[in-house]
Amino acid sequence: MKLTGIIAYPITPFSFSGECIDFPVLGRCLEQLINAGSDAIAPLGSTGESAYLSQKEWEAVAAYTVELVANRVPVVVGISEITTSQAVNKAKYAESIGADAVMVIPVSYWKLTDQEIFDYYQEISNVISIPIMVYNNPATGGVDISPELLVKMFYEIDNVKMVKESTGDIQRMHKLFELSNGELPFFNGSNTLALEALCAGASGWCTAAPNLLDQQPKNLYESVARGDLSAAQTIFYQQLPMLRFIVSGNLPRAIKAGLKLRGIDAGGPRKPLRGSQPEEDALLQSLMKVG
Amino acid sequence: MKLTGIIAYPITPFSFSGECIDFPVLGRCLEQLINAGSDAIAPLGSTGESAYLSQKEWEAVAAYTVELVANRVPVVVGISEITTSQAVNKAKYAESIGADAVMVIPVSYWKLTDQEIFDYYQEISNVISIPIMVYNNPATGGVDISPELLVKMFYEIDNVKMVKESTGDIQRMHKLFELSNGELPFFNGSNTLALEALCAGASGWCTAAPNLLDQQPKNLYESVARGDLSAAQTIFYQQLPMLRFIVSGNLPRAIKAGLKLRGIDAGGPRKPLRGSQPEEDALLQSLMKVG
């Protein structure tokens, strides 16, 4: 499996009370992302509120997604766990149900040393045979993985095959490129950096934006891929206000609010997260018209 | 209950494999903290690896501690949960077993708004009748609660009765004092700020240091309380190297390493956290001699 392009992140829909997962709505969301030309589907990421689900819920969403996508595109299952043993368990489960890869972010309470981070991924790699995408996002997970460590893990841990970089710092991508002589595939996870990351050599863009912008993110990827920088600029600046909006609060709130405006009621995010407020809905409505 | 003085944090000991809690060792640790003159015991805090335990383990530690302390001093049970519903469940459990108070830190994946933080504490307060200590520690929990919000919750949420401030920023304590006209009891949770926090009016010091320094933290508190600033300075600078050491990595690692040097084998912290390395043990040994 060689991933490139748009890796799309579905939300996890809840029924009104927030207690049950609404699988029919999840199905609609997944179909819409596939229709938007997504090159892979990544359930249970930050957008999917992975960290807020019980073990059973997480398993149910993973299994449902793999089954529904049915190999039309690869499925990359997200894991965000504080303990190594829980992360290991989820990785094994993901492989067992037929996931194509796992995307793993080490959530922290106490900050982790480089050795602790390395061991965390090593132990996960030891128990599975599908690829691992290392996900670096200190703003959510609380752990910052340096480019040097990312490249080291790529070369030294068997199943570490790619990186999702979400710090928003383009210099990190430069470093990944240089330290691996362009060998380590890195994906951009910072929405407002999409144009520049692709220009700097990113393999693709991990994003929840297709939930609201359909094929526009894919269009940006393709215009850069074919070297049409002028078109890429135009496409990027068109969607930038929406990209900025969805990352200004938290992604689940913004995407769920946008889906509702599009006729899909996915409930709100799980408490303590709150759903969107009226002023956000109004702004979102205006952004969706423009897009 | 009006807390002042030293609130001491036990570790959670594991058997060698890291899988089981070692209750006899926990008992020894608790007795030692009581013998050190602690004014309260706070199991399942940051030092106690609260966030790394399963629900069942957490319950077992809470229950064991309340029973063993047996009202000799108050027990303040720590809760660090990402979802409101889990925090609510733990708070109810803590009250049910006879805890004197709960100390609650809202762990985040997505950052929380002020309203989300307020609602989180409000929902917990709604289901219990024991006091809540709001614990602010953005470095571990990922949420930063402003002094303004802390004071607002103190006045508006029934069971919010005190604050543990661990940012290490003394200006936050000034603000708490001013905004509440000195009414809101605040505790210092930043070990290397102990002297100044007490001088600025903190009600006490939440610390794991008594695990290794026995009565020295209490001596600092008492020297400030009786206005002997000269003695307080001397006592503080004596223990400062040790305080700096235990917060330089993570508290569970440092405290467990120190306990081992004192003859108590509490195992290592839970993975991905690693136990202390030989060079740390050597440094720790020298610090314990001095103290």
Added chain:
Amino acid sequence: MKLTGIIAYPITPFSFSGECIDFPVLGRCLEQLINAGSDAIAPLGSTGESAYLSQKEWEAVAAYTVELVANRVPVVVGISEITTSQAVNKAKYAESIGADAVMVIPVSYWKLTDQEIFDYYQEISNVISIPIMVYNNPATGGVDISPELLVKMFYEIDNVKMVKESTGDIQRMHKLFELSNGELPFFNGSNTLALEALCAGASGWCTAAPNLLDQQPKNLYESVARGDLSAAQTIFYQQLPMLRFIVSGNLPRAIKAGLKLRGIDAGGPRKPLRGSQPEEDALLQSLMKVG
């Protein structure tokens, strides 16, 4: 000369157009600071707009101040220069007119290495025989001098005799104390940290506050010095709103505005700095009543 206590900072008054220095008003300000019980006077500091004056103006203010103070208290002349040669020239001049000490901050455009900072002070020390107070204030000068370097310069450069620490980070003071075994006299330059710095062992407090608060800063110093922590807390919290106000914008603007309310027209700060706005004056008026 062994300095302790309150080192007071006069403003540099300008005539209305901002082009000429108003020496009679400077004289009034200096007398007022001496009357407030200041233990030393430090013209041409941050408050004195040292960096905004021409060489000739700077010399005139220094000479006028030394003459008017006339050895009633020591005079510590401020130097904030980007080039070593200019700093050297000013240090020589200060000694030539009878200044008791110089306080030197290395203003930067390009950040300085530790060796560059060391050499800067060494060259100044080489040409004078009066004490140098090293002034660390990265927020204004753009250079951050670590505690380790401060202590090294204290021991290795002849005339470096004391430090003014203005980062507002109490841990820096702890380090100065520890690294020099309490030998290096350090002064606090962060107004809102005054209580804690003195409790942590600072030799004194460098402040412009006596311009508006008269003897209150001295009262704080003395209450800590005699070990009356309760009084110190009361005095500190009384003046804290004013201290916070004067550092919220820039000191020259705030102090000049306050002096005007007290009947002393010292003009505005030099452009591009602007004088206070009406809403600031109103707030200041209310703070002065309380003080």
Added chain:
Amino acid sequence: MKLTGIIAYPITPFSFSGECIDFPVLGRCLEQLINAGSDAIAPLGSTGESAYLSQKEWEAVAAYTVELVANRVPVVVGISEITTSQAVNKAKYAESIGADAVMVIPVSYWKLTDQEIFDYYQEISNVISIPIMVYNNPATGGVDISPELLVKMFYEIDNVKMVKESTGDIQRMHKLFELSNGELPFFNGSNTLALEALCAGASGWCTAAPNLLDQQPKNLYESVARGDLSAAQTIFYQQLPMLRFIVSGNLPRAIKAGLKLRGIDAGGPRKPLRGSQPEEDALLQSLMKVG
């Protein structure tokens, strides 16, 4: 005048003692930059140690440069002054000797408010009729000018015609583009961001790199301009190690060291800045071979 492309920054060479400007060497440097295809020459920038020169030296360098360049390309003279009146004087002088534009950075001691920054540029604009490039570089000047204020000044102050953005934050450039609908010409001043800034729509790249890399920066600009993204990536990653090196310390030190390796002795930077150390020279030598 409509600037695009590479705006090249010469150093200011000093004779060995650092006291005199070496004009013949300056002449050689300027010729080399013109030969490298630079689209404009910008003396007295950060690289030119503008802030370290006396008024007379600054004037002499400006006049010499304008005369020697002799309209072959535009000359953009750098001004970095702490007081408005000094900046005004220099701007008038620059126009009087025939400079094509001025690039102005407001050096700070006390931080400036938006209104103070606006007035600073307004007063400069009032006395000249040549274009002003607003230079934002908080790391050196200590003032951070927001995209909102940059766009406001572009529309409201007559001679503000373009911006040099050196924060290294690509999001600032996005904002400049959006807030002005692409009307405000912005130049990139962060060397390691060159590829992405041009891809995001920058008019050009302000850089000292041509001193050591000759036509390579121009080649990058041109490959982006003609839409050859693949070539641009290759060219950028080739020069990135050198770009990173020259910004790792300070530009004058790095460029002067590199020129020496190329046979041009421009002396060291002015004290307190130190010249390069042997290990830096060795690294530089290896980077120049590769380039």
